[in-house]
Structure formats: C-alpha cells, structure tokens
Amino acid sequence: MDNIAGTKSSLTWAVHISVAVLVFLWLFPTLGLFVSSFRTADQIATSGWWKAMFPAEQNLTLRTAPPATQVQQGNLYVIEGNLFEDESSEATISVFGISSRDIDAFVPGDTAEMRGGERVTVQANGDYRLESDVEMEGGRGERVFVTAETPPEFTFQNYRNVLFDPSNREGMAKAFFNTLTVTIPATIIPILVAAFAAYALAWMDFPGRALLIAAVVGLLVVPLQLALIPLLRLHLEWGIGKGYVGVWLAHTGFGLPLAIYLLRNYMVGLPRDIIENAKVDGATDFQIFTKIILPLSFPALASFAIFQFLWTWNDLLVALVFLIDATGETTVMTKQIVELLGTRGGNWEILATSAFVSIAVPLVVFFAMQRYLVRGLLAGSVK
Amino acid sequence: MEAALLGVFTIIIGVGGCISYFYFSNLFTDKVLFPARNISEADVGGHRTRAALWTAAIPFLILVAVIIIQVVLAGVFALVSPGVDAVAIGIPTKVLIYAAVIAVVIGALIFFITGSKPVSAGQNINRANALRPWLFLAPALTALGLYLAYPVLETLRLSLTERIPGGGSDFVGLANYAQMMSEAKFWEALTNNMYWLIVVPALSTAFGLLAAQLTDRISWGNIAKSLIFMPMAISFVGAAVIWKLVYDTRPIDQDQIGVLNAMYLSLGGDEPQTWLTIPFWNNFFLMAVLIWIQTGFAMVILSAALRGIPEETIEAAIIDGASPFQIFFKIKIPQIMGTIVVVWTTITIVVLKIFDIVFAMTNGQWETQVLANYMYDKLFRANDWGVGSAAAMIIMLLVTPILIWNVQNARKEMR
Numbered sequence: 001m002d003n004i005a006g007t008k009s010s011l012t013w014a015v016h017i018s019v020a021v022l023v024f025l026w027l028f029p030t031l032g033l034f035v036s037s038f039r040t041a042d043q044i045a046t047s048g049w050w051k052a053m054f055p056a057e058q059n060l061t062l063r064t065a066p067p068a069t070q071v072q073q074g075n076l077y078v079i080e081g082n083l084f085e086d087e088s089s090e091a092t093i094s095v096f097g098i099s100s101r102d103i104d105a106f107v108p109g110d111t112a113e114m115r116g117g118e119r120v121t122v123q124a125n126g127d128y129r130l131e132s133d134v135e136m137e138g139g140r141g142e143r144v145f146v147t148a149e150t151p152p153e154f155t156f157q158n159y160r161n162v163l164f165d166p167s168n169r170e171g172m173a174k175a176f177f178n179t180l181t182v183t184i185p186a187t188i189i190p191i192l193v194a195a196f197a198a199y200a201l202a203w204m205d206f207p208g209r210a211l212l213i214a215a216v217v218g219l220l221v222v223p224l225q226l227a228l229i230p231l232l233r234l235h236l237e238w239g240i241g242k243g244y245v246g247v248w249l250a251h252t253g254f255g256l257p258l259a260i261y262l263l264r265n266y267m268v269g270l271p272r273d274i275i276e277n278a279k280v281d282g283a284t285d286f287q288i289f290t291k292i293i294l295p296l297s298f299p300a301l302a303s304f305a306i307f308q309f310l311w312t313w314n315d316l317l318v319a320l321v322f323l324i325d326a327t328g329e330t331t332v333m334t335k336q337i338v339e340l341l342g343t344r345g346g347n348w349e350i351l352a353t354s355a356f357v358s359i360a361v362p363l364v365v366f367f368a369m370q371r372y373l374v375r376g377l378l379a380g381s382v383k
Numbered sequence: 384m385e386a387a388l389l390g391v392f393t394i395i396i397g398v399g400g401c402i403s404y405f406y407f408s409n410l411f412t413d414k415v416l417f418p419a420r421n422i423s424e425a426d427v428g429g430h431r432t433r434a435a436l437w438t439a440a441i442p443f444l445i446l447v448a449v450i451i452i453q454v455v456l457a458g459v460f461a462l463v464s465p466g467v468d469a470v471a472i473g474i475p476t477k478v479l480i481y482a483a484v485i486a487v488v489i490g491a492l493i494f495f496i497t498g499s500k501p502v503s504a505g506q507n508i509n510r511a512n513a514l515r516p517w518l519f520l521a522p523a524l525t526a527l528g529l530y531l532a533y534p535v536l537e538t539l540r541l542s543l544t545e546r547i548p549g550g551g552s553d554f555v556g557l558a559n560y561a562q563m564m565s566e567a568k569f570w571e572a573l574t575n576n577m578y579w580l581i582v583v584p585a586l587s588t589a590f591g592l593l594a595a596q597l598t599d600r601i602s603w604g605n606i607a608k609s610l611i612f613m614p615m616a617i618s619f620v621g622a623a624v625i626w627k628l629v630y631d632t633r634p635i636d637q638d639q640i641g642v643l644n645a646m647y648l649s650l651g652g653d654e655p656q657t658w659l660t661i662p663f664w665n666n667f668f669l670m671a672v673l674i675w676i677q678t679g680f681a682m683v684i685l686s687a688a689l690r691g692i693p694e695e696t697i698e699a700a701i702i703d704g705a706s707p708f709q710i711f712f713k714i715k716i717p718q719i720m721g722t723i724v725v726v727w728t729t730i731t732i733v734v735l736k737i738f739d740i741v742f743a744m745t746n747g748q749w750e751t752q753v754l755a756n757y758m759y760d761k762l763f764r765a766n767d768w769g770v771g772s773a774a775a776m777i778i779m780l781l782v783t784p785i786l787i788w789n790v791q792n793a794r795k796e797m798r
Contacts, residue, residue: 011707012601019597019607022590026611026675029625032642036628047638048645049628181389189397196405197523204516210797212520217793219531221786223736225755226775227530229768230537234529238478244389248397253530256523285515286409314618316739321763334620338743341624348628348640355624359617366616370609377680378687 036352038154044348055149057094059103064120064130064141076131083126083144091150096122103145114142122146158353170343170350172357175336179313179358181244182323182332186251186312187305193252194259195301199289201260202267203275213264219257227254228321235322243330247323254318255308262307265379266300267293303376306369310362333358392456401522408518411437416493417511424501431497439490442482535779542772559769569774571750572757575666576781579737579753582667584730586674588723591681595689596711598682608686612679619676619739626672627744630658662750669751672740677733681726688722689715728785735781754778 035049043052062083070077084091097103098112098120106112108124118132122144130142162172200206201213227250235246270293278288294301312318316334323330331339337354344350366373413419416434502510542559544552563569594611598604614622631641632655639645644655659665692715700714716723738755745751747760754774762771 015597015600019594019601019604022594022597023607023610026614026678028642029629029675030613030617032628033625044640048640048642050642050645185393185397188394189401192398192401193522193526196401196519200516200519204519206513206516209516210794212524213797214790214794216527218786218790219527221732221782221789222531222535223755223775223778223782225736225738225758226538226779227534228775229541229762229772230534231530245393248393249526250530253526256526257531260523284409284413285519286406289519310616314620316618316620316742317759334618334739337620337624341627341743348631351624352628355621359621362616362618363613366613367609370612373615374683377683 033352033356036348037158037356038156039349040153040155040157041347041349043153044352045346052154053152055151057147057149060146060148061100062126062144062146064128064144066141067136067138070132070136076133077135078132079130079136079141081128083122083128083146091126091148093122093124093126093146093148096144096146098142098144100143100145104147118142120144158349159357162350162353162357170336170340172333172336172354175331175333176357178330179332179334182247182251182319183309183312185244185248186255187308189248190252190255190259190308191301191305194256194263194304195294195297196289197256198260198263198267199285199293201264203288203293204285216257216260216264220261222257224254224318228317232321242323242325244323247319250318250322251308251312251315255304255311258307259304262304262376262379263297263300266297270296299372299375300379302369302372303379306365306373307376309365313362388460392459396452404522405519408521409515412511412514412518416497417507417514419508419511420504422502422507427497427499427501431494431499434497435490435494438493439486441489442486446479446482538772538775538779541768542776545769555769559773563770563773568747568752568757572747572752572754572774573777575750575752576735576754578666579670579673579734580731582670583673583677583734584727586670587677587730588681588685588726590674590678591683591726592685592723594678594682595686596715599686599689608679608682611682614676615679617676619672620743622672622676623740623743626668626675627659630668632657659745659751660749665745665749665751669740669744672744673734673737677730681730684722684726685719688719692718728788732782732785735778754781 032049035052036044039049039052046058064083065079065081067079069081070079072078083093093108095104095107096112097105098114099105106122108122111119111121113119116132116136117134118130118136120128120130120142122128126146126148128144130136161168163176164173165171166173201209201216231250231253232242235241235249240246240249274292274296275288278292283291314334316332316338319332319335323332324335333354337351337358340347340351340354415437418430422430541552543554543556545555545558546552594608598607598611601607617625628640629642630644631639632644633639633641635654639648639655643658644652647656648654658668696714696718697710700710705714736755737753738759741747741751741753741756742759747753747756754777758771758774758778761767761774765771
C-alpha cells in the first residue's frame, strides 16, 4: 500500500514515536522481570530494577581487616588492604566517615583519626591504610562508613539456586520436567485424532456432516470449567485418578474442537484435483490421508501444535484439577509459581527467576514459530 | 524419571494406537465386513456369522492389547526403577462387563446390518464407504462427547442436586441457585465479571486497532508487532508475577521497587499505595494484565483485516479530500467491522473464563472475585459441588449467545 497517494503523511515522525511508546509500554513489565532475575536479593529490595542499568550510589558499612593481620613497620603498626571484599569490585568511594553519625566527613585521600588514636586513609578505589602508634587489639577490624558508587552488577546466582540446586525444595527443575511431561503428549495426541476427523469432515460425504461441523464450532467456546467435576469423577471411577494420564486425556479432549476446526478449514482449501486423481488411481482414503493430506497440511498442523503447546504449558486450572495430588510430586511450574507468590511474596529474586524460567520456553517457541502462530490465529480466531 | 518414561510410552502408545486403529479399522471394513466381492446365496450366512463374531471379538482383543502393554510397561519400569509401582492401573471388573456389553451390542448390530440377502461387490463397496467417515470420526467424537458434551449435561444435573454425605445425591431443584443468589460473594463476582466484560474487550480491541494501524505504516512495524504480540506467549500466571512487580509497594522511607508507585510518588503522590487492595479500582489493575496480553492478538487479526481493505476505496477517499481521520473512521473501520466483532467476541470468551490472573494475584480478596474463581472456591475449597456447578452453569449461560452466534455464522459460511 506504499504507493497510494497521500499515505506519506507529514506526521510520519508522530507515528514512529507513538509506536515506540506503545512498544516500550508493552515491553517494560516483562523487561522488569527479566532484569530482576539477574539481580541479588539486596539489589532488588533496595532499588527499582530500572536503576539497575546505571551506577547506584549506596551507603555501605565496611570493615578493615582484623588486628591479627597487622604488621610492624618501624615504630608503626599497619594494616593495609581493600575495604571491598570482592577484589574485582569497581565501586568508587565518594565520601567516607568513621562514625555512623557522620558518614560523609572525609573525601578519599583524607586521613581520619579514630578515637583509639589510629589513623585511617581511604582511597577512592577502597584501598586503605590503617596506622597506629601502639599495637592494635580486639578481634574485629575497624568500621568504615563509605558512600560508594557501584557499577551495575548482574549475577546468575538466582538461576543456579532455582534450577540447579538439588537441595532447594522450592526449585523449578522438577516442575520444569513435569510441565514438559504434561505438554508433549498433550500436544501430539490430539493432533493425530483431530487430523483424521478433520479429513472426514472436509473430504468425505455423509449425512449429518454439516451438523457435526456446527457442533464442533459450538464446542469451541464451551468453558472447560464445566468439565472439571464430571470428568474428575469419571477419572476416579475409571481408576486413572489424578495423574499424568488424566491430564493428557483432559488436554486432548479440550484441545480437539480447535484442532478439528483449524485443520478442517485448512484441508477444505486443498485442491480437489489432487485428491480426485489419487482416487481414480485407486488410492484408498487411508492412503490419500497419510500420503497427500497430512504432508500438505503441515502449516495447519504446526499452527495447532503451537497453540496447544502454549496452552498446555501455560495452563494452571487443568493441572490443578486433574494432575496435582496431595503429595505435590507432580506439580507443574504454574502451580509452583502460584505457591511461591503465597509463601515468598516478597522474595523477588526467587519469584522473578522462577517466573522467567517458566516463560522462557514459550517465548522461544513464540519467536521461532511466529509465522505459523499468526497463520493459525487468522484461520481460526474463535477460541 | 518415571513420569518422563511414562510420557514417552504414552506418546508411543497414543500415536501407535491411533495409527493402528485407523489402519486396522479400515482394513477390517474392507476385508471382513464388506469385502469388495459378490457374496452369493450360499455364502451369505457364513459371512454374516464371521463378520458378527469378529466384530464382537474386537473389544476383547483391545483389552488383551491393553493388558499386554501394561505387563510390558510394568516390566520396563521394574527394570528402570525397582520398587516403583507406576502403572498399576489394573482392569476393574466393571470394564470387563462394559466390554462384554459393547461386544454383544456391536456384534448384533453387524449381524443385523449385513442381512441375509446376497449382495454384489458394488453394494459392498458402497456400504464400506458409508461406514468409513464414521471410522475416521469415531475417536474424535468419543473424546468430544465425553470431555465436552457430557460434562455440560452432567454439570447441569449436579447443579440441581445435592450430595448426601456418604455417597449418592438428592434432587433439590433450584435450591443451589437460590443459595448462590443469596451470597454476597456471588453478586460481587457477577458485577466484577460485568466490568471485565465491558472494559477488557473494548480496550484490547482499541489498543489492537491503534497498534495495527500505526505499525502498518512504518518500516520497523513487523518488529514492533512482534514485541506487542509477545505477551500472548506468556502464561497468565507468569503475567501475574510480572504485574505484581509493577504494582509492588514498599514503605515510604524506602526506595520503591514497583514502577507504578515510583511514578506515583514522583508525580506528587504523598504515600505509596497498595494498588491491589483498593476496592473497586483493584479490578482495573487486574484487567490491565489481560488487556496487556490480549492486545497483541487483536492487533494481529485487525492488521490482517486492514491490509485486506481494497486500495481503491482509500484512494477514492483521498481524491475526494478526506482527512486521515476520516479515512480511518469512515472508510476503514466500517469495512473491517466484521473482524472487529470477531475479535471482540473472542476476547469476551477469554474474559468469561478468566481464572488464573485473579487466582494468582488476589485470589478474589479485596472485592476482586470473578465467576470462574468463585466456582473454583466452591468446588475445591468449600467442596460444595451443587453451588459450584450452578456457578459453572452461569458461565455457560453467559457464553451461550456467543455460541449460538458462532454456529449460525459457521453455517452461513458453509452454504
């Protein structure tokens, strides 16, 4: 549409800015979670995540090395070292003090005299020299109060804790595998069942076909909330109980209307000639289906597979009802996160990391397969 | 580990089972039931008995297959992790009785259908072809019936009955509905659902339309679309965590870590608010999450619709001197009205079923209850199946107009 007269508006820059604002607004919340998952608990609790990109000014209470490490130089007793425990720290001290009431009394390079007669000199990078005329005593080092500008700092520790720490009972590793175990069969099985049904509805003539298609369209919008109690009772009666088999069956049943609807709409659009030629050549319906229809329907199969994958991966309700029993051995990630929201509501480093672990896989699938997702949406925007 | 193994087996058994069902059922129809050959007077009786017996044997063959699979599975599990009794499903006597009943019924049915008259090859082929669609449809229809159609009726029944302690149930008429109507929480849920129904579809569609219209006109529009569309992939629970961070509150003497409070304070607010506990308004903070998720969906559909508008209509409007706003509201919007309605109703259905966001963020406290969460509370916390089912029926009732409208549209399209 670029070549239509008048579409080049003089307000193009306004469009650019509006889109930029929209994108920013839509991205900002997710970005917050992403950035937070790389910050330590202290950092998250003391400053907003949007400040994480910039150097932060912090008031710190640090200690010199204990008197046990002093060395004698001439008639002076000296302790030298760096106030920051982490040697690679790139923090810059702007002011420091030796009393909690007066933390900005000196600038780096100054020498402060303490009550005990010791003199301490602190440099901007945290190097210090503590001198005393008499031998220093006591078990701990002297306190130094600094105001330091620390550069942005990120850590993978949260991910290590959440994913790879086997002693962490709130970890996501088990829930991650459980979710995967739920998702994959629940994605593959309905595709197959639906594909055969869609072929019959698209290319076979039989009385009642129109009625069946209408029924499928109707079932598309039936809220699955209605199915919870009756099906749970059915599962308990069958002896499946709460478990993977139950949740696979439930997801299969709930995914079928959309699958049949999407696949039928796609298959109906396939060229009639190919199918009729195959029939003339003596192919059976089963052969036509497996050798012609299935390969040609790949885009529709992919669209549905993505839908079903996202839906089962992100599902909470079906897992709560059909899968997770009292032992909690089969908990899925969504349930784990809801539980963390209850018990660890303030521990954002755990929450953010857990949530990001759970949304990372769908995001990858989303960006890799967006084309099919959009196509599927356009074909069957009913559910 | 056991679960993963079980998953792999389920895929193999599920996929293998599906394929072999479709393959063998077709084979059975063409070779045993309705063979493509003439069946003479002398042959017809024998064929009839054979067909009926073979058909009747199928349920038992399936049972044998299930038992074999179970034994094999149990063996594999015993090898992998001794002591784990992961697949002890067992076959209850009830199932055996069902199988026997089904066997007798379909055996008799086949006996009746094949008839005692001689048939030509052509007749047989026609019969096989008449049966085939149902073979293809059977698994899907069974699943749909069992997992969606039957529950609707069963829920309706449950909503009219009351559980008697110790098993069984009593018909109580509309007592459950009456009890539900007398609860303040129900009315709160219903009112809140109405707010959701008005606000979320409207704003999602509006933002989606805006984003679609704007992104279509710039070079990096596709990237922008992709980023606005991204929340679609995020679970409601994940979104709840994301937005809880946005709404987070710290005491006034500390740095705010929630964006909303930080902005509120920097714009002159006097003290940090706990947004999710302010009655009435907290509903809108929850709605923001769903709008954030659904806008991308609306944008994608509406963008495709906007691109489908015939260029001539726009060119004609430009030549006639229409302003960009007139073109948008008077030329484009009327032409995509159908799509807007589809988007609107689709989001409406999502809203009617909304559960996870409320469950994870407030769990219906501070006057944020919605129907689906109310229903969950009744079913699984209060264990009151009657009232829970009644609430589910209310959701069904609200969906029904859209259901009917969809079915009508589908039928129109097929003509």
